[in-house]
Amino acid sequence: MQKATIFREYFVNKRRPYFFGFALLSISCLLQLLIPEYMGQFTDKLKGHELTYHQAVRYALLVMAAGFGVAFFRSVSRTYIFRLARVLEMEVRSKLFAHWERLSAQYFNNQRIGDLMSHAISDVGVIREVTMGGAFMVMEAAVLITATVTAMVITVDPWLTLFTMLPLPMLSVLAYTFNKRIQRQSTEVQEAVATLTSRVQEFVAGIRVVKAYVQEKAEVDFFTRDNQDAVEKNRQFARSNSLFGALSSGVVGLSFLISVVFGGVLVLNGTITLGSFVAFNTYLSLLMGPVENLGKVVNQLQRGRASEDRLLAIFMTEPDVVDDTEAVESIEQLDGRVDIKNLTFFYPEAPEPALRNISLSVPKGTSLAIVGRVGSGKSTLVHLLVRMYNPPKGTVFIDGHDIHEIPLKTLRGQVGIVPQDPFLFSSTIRENIAFDPCPHSEEDVLEAARLAQVYDNIIEFPEQFETTLGERGVSLSGGQRQRVSIARAVIKKPSILIFDDSLSAVDTVTEDLILEGLHSVMNDRTTIIIGHRISSVRHADQIIVLEEGVIAERGSHESLLAKNGIYADLYRKQQLDEAAEGLPAEECVEQQKPGMKLKGGLAL
CATH class of the missing domain: 1.10.10 (Arc Repressor Mutant, subunit A)
Known part of the structure; x- marks a missing residue:
């Protein structure tokens, strides 16, 4: 999407359905014009003592029929237009979610979850309100104002119509005056809601820490502060809306005052009949609703513009990691040989490199262990292997192909990674293990659980593999979450298997059992293990020690012990x-x- 196209593109693409809704609404507006005409005729006959009982009944039935017609076509058009707005809401939210999936990890590192939730719910909701109520009111105002003013000029008096309409342009002046203020305050309201949402999400995610450190009162104070800020921002927005509405009503009241005074003079002079005067004021009452609604539309449009700008800022954000133009689509399978040549990598905006002059080779089917102190660059190195971030070209190779030549779908489909912080979805254990898009049989799931040494724990649950986990798998222990995460990686049967310090939450006995169970899996595929415990890496074919982003030592377990260095x-x-x-x-x-x-x- 390009700048300012959410509304425009949708209206252009749905122009036929909107035209149909506009036609239904136009019929409703034109039927409303019959009521003032009938009221004027009724008044003139009543004043001239020409009204009979049958005529009175006839006028009543005509007004009633017009009213039913207005109600029918208005409700049908309203339902039709509102349904189109709901479709837009669904499409924008779907595009937003799909676009988020395309964005790189770096984008989410700089975003609060509350802000993302606010975009998906609040901002998209405002877009729907604009295309729902806003579109309906604009269409109604366009037809009804044009038709009503034309009828007032033709059937009553052009001069009375002109003088009555004179105050109405003041509404445009008011709209222009309040324009930027309402847009700014609308943006502030959305940001305050996002901050409040982030506060709640952070509290829920960290509830155990809050209770462990007896920080309930502090969290209540933080929430109260953000809640009061959101209330104050909404109050300011409501004050501006109320002031705009009050001034708009004053302008409308001035038009009625002119109508009564000047129209009354024309009736006394005999220029127009009393029936025409009644009809004119009935026309004017029909006109005032759409005119006042235009003020509401201005407010909605400003809120819509603020939300649209926030959403467009996301849509215009391009992912850092995408398939390169030189990506070879024919690469669909990887053997697993990894070569890294003179790799130096900087995180965005970081003054110092996270990795410097890294060179190593991991033959197919062998294992590499990476150890080092916290912050030495271990996780960074494996993240580059799955292109969570882009390594410089000509530095990372798999099967002799520059990693940029391998389509992302192939690369990530052929690499199984067990992250340092295991994440489980709020679904069943079975669905978490079989998360890989390829279909897996019941036996595949059970075998993966056995290899990860979590099978015995799972079958102790009442619902076993159908046990539904809490958010982020909170109903499992840390060690169980790690082992389910291992099972999820193993079931893929990848060419390259990466363990990013994924045994830290289990005891050494369980660690030995897991490594023993994974031995058959690791034999025929390339394995990279990051670990802090020497026991989890000592049997690797080669071990490297990272120190401040540099390979300080490399070799086997025995040779590194003999060097008497960091390892x-x-x-x-x-x-x-x-x-x-x-x-x-x-x-x-x-x-x-x-x-x-x-x-x-x-x-x-």
């Missing part, structure tokens, strides 16, 4: 921790003294 230091500390777990506190202190021996005989 060996990490190993000794973990050995000490494991040894200390079963010892009294004072013994642990003694154990840390230089020269002491651990149970394994390793000197510190």
